[in-house]
Amino acid sequence: MTVSSILADKGPDVVTVSPEETLLDVTKLLDKHKIGAVLATDSNGKLAGIISERDVVRAVARGGPEALGEAVGTHMTKKVVTCKKEDRVNSVMMQMTEGKFRHVPVIDGGKIAGIISIGDVVRRRIADIETEWRAMQDYIAAG
Template sequence: MLVKDILDKKDRKILSVEPQTTVWEAIRFMTKYDIGSVIVLNAGKLAGIFTERDLLHFASTDRDGVFDKTVGDVMSTQLTTMQPTDQVDDVLAIMLKKRIRHMPILDGNRLVGIISIGDAVKAKIEKTEEENKNLKNYIYSESGLM
């Protein structure tokens, strides 16, 4: 299964903020859409990602005025990205190894979506269930039990 297969099942709308968005505004935005991270775009280009973890790390070191800081001050900029043609198994392995919960997906330099670890796990489970069903059908049809 490819990453594009996950993206094809998802809403293609990419929720994003700009680097000058305040942390408070980003938190309200994330709460409104019930998401744990938000893509940060600067002039339409991927600049970073702001996550719940970014907020916690920053607040633990500088709690005064944390909500007045900008997302650009606290976002993650060292991003691991994947492509729509990558295998979901590969993406899942990287997400687990690097402890990443949200992965931006780029087609060339263009952001085409984001998948969560939940999306990847769900796709893996669906693939495994389909393989199990096919194997059972094959075994039963070969043995004449069907």
């Protein structure tokens, strides 16, 4: 199974900010969309970084409430691990587990095609296991 199957279910929508926006702006977006991360893009729409709720918490823990007025670019992850639509879900899941991150932007033809979370990956994996289990039950019942 590939990343494209997850995007087919969830859609390509991605919430973005510019690196110049503030952490407070990010918190409002995270709350409004009920998500855990947003992508930072440059003026051409290219991926510049990712900022997660964890990044915001760390910034506030280190800098106090004043950190919420600081720019996203100061706190975002700039070396973002990405994937492609054709990547295998199991491979992306391993990267997420080993790297201890929960969101991966999907890049297609150099453009942002979506974002998947560990929750998306786990949901897909559980659905696949249930499908395999039912197929096995049908096979055994027919035999």
